[in-house]
Amino acid sequence: MNIQGNSEIKLPQARGSIFILVGAVLASASADILLIAAGLQNLAPLPVLLALHIGIAPFIWLATRNCDPTLSAMAVIANLAMGPVGALGTLLLCASLAGSKSPASSLADWHSKLAKPSQVDLSQRLSQAISEGRMLEPGATNPASFQDVSQYGSIAQRQTMLGLVSQRFDPGFSEILRQELRSEEAAVRVSAAAVFSKLRDKNRLQMGAGKPLPDVLTPKEAQDRGIALARGVKSGLLDPADLTAARNKSLDLLQRARPRATDADELEEVICTLLFEAGHHDALQERLTAIDTGQSAVLRSLHARLLMKAGRMTEAAEVIRRRQGNSVRLNLSRRAEGDHALLSLGHGDGQ
Secondary structure: OHHHHHHHHHHHHHHHHHHHHHHHHHHHHHHHHHHHHHHHOOOOOHHHHHHHHHHHHHHHHHHOOOOOHHHHHHHHHHHHHHOHHHHHHHHHHHHHHHOOOOHHHHHHHHHHHHHOOOOOOHHHHHHHHHHHOOOOOOOOOOOOOHHHHHHHOOHHHHHHHHHHHHHOOOHHHHHHHHHHHOOOOHHHHHHHHHHHHHHHHHHHHHOOOOOOOOOOOOHHHHHHHHHHHHHHHHOOOOOHHHHHHHHHHHHHHHHHHOOOOOOOOHHHHHHHHHHHHHOOHHHHHHHHHOOOHHHOHHHHHHHHHHHHHOOOHHHHHHHHHOOOOOOOEEOOOOOOEOOEOOEEOOOOOOO
16 A cells, blocks of 8 residues: 555656646746847847856756756756757657656666566576587576476476486486486476486487397407496496396406406496496406506596405505596496587596
8 A cells, every 4th residue: 555655646746847847948948039039139249148048057957956857957958058949859858758657657667677586497598508509608697406406496497407308318317317206296207207218218229228149249349238238337227126237247248358457448447337336346456456547537446445445544545646647538438429429537636
């Protein structure tokens, strides 16, 4: 009630100010017309007429000092610069404002518009940026994490997030996908189930499910099949029983391709990681002692974890402190999408 009453009071006051301004402008225009007429009839010297014309400006300012300051200033400037013509323009402006909403009301509407929260779909913005190959502009708001969207986002935002997971799946998304499968919202559960089913079937095909395994494999063929299975293991889409079977099969194939450790490269990182996850610590220790792990962050980490399990904390700390190079290598445990291979830091102290 108070807001409505205040707006009803301000509207007559605003229009009253315009009427005062109109009266002052009409008076100044009449005075200017008389001065022009006097000049045309040579009733007074030109300097005197100019001085009288300039003297009208303070009159306008004093008469309209309680009106809108912008209109008052415009009336003064228009009168000084163009005389009656400027007054005519000011009158037209006043007539336009008198028929519209009051300045106070317009300003209140503008403030209300500015105060409204911006409805930005961050997931859609991120999706568009990915599809267009753009990075976020400097100073732009960082997109919300999938975890935040899952906890606080609307159903539409969560479904958009699941669409992103489906289009650009990464093993790091598997946890949030399984979380959405247990969502309290039926619409979200259905969307998550559809995405999970699609990704699981695609993952099985990429793992080579259903393809017969030849009795004799070349080392290269064994490596390719083993890496495909290792990617499936890392996907986070397998059930525990399938995960164990795929890991063991991948280890068997990769150890056929490389029976003994010879290089601290990405293939050795995959083999050693699978050995650690499978609990084959003795076999892992044997491979690690055969190579220099100093140039691989993954192998150094595995070595340190083995030492910590054995209670050799001092040696583990020394292994972690070893320096390493800053090269970037292909991560064989991640699958390349299209023509863009995913890179991961295989080396670097920052890892």
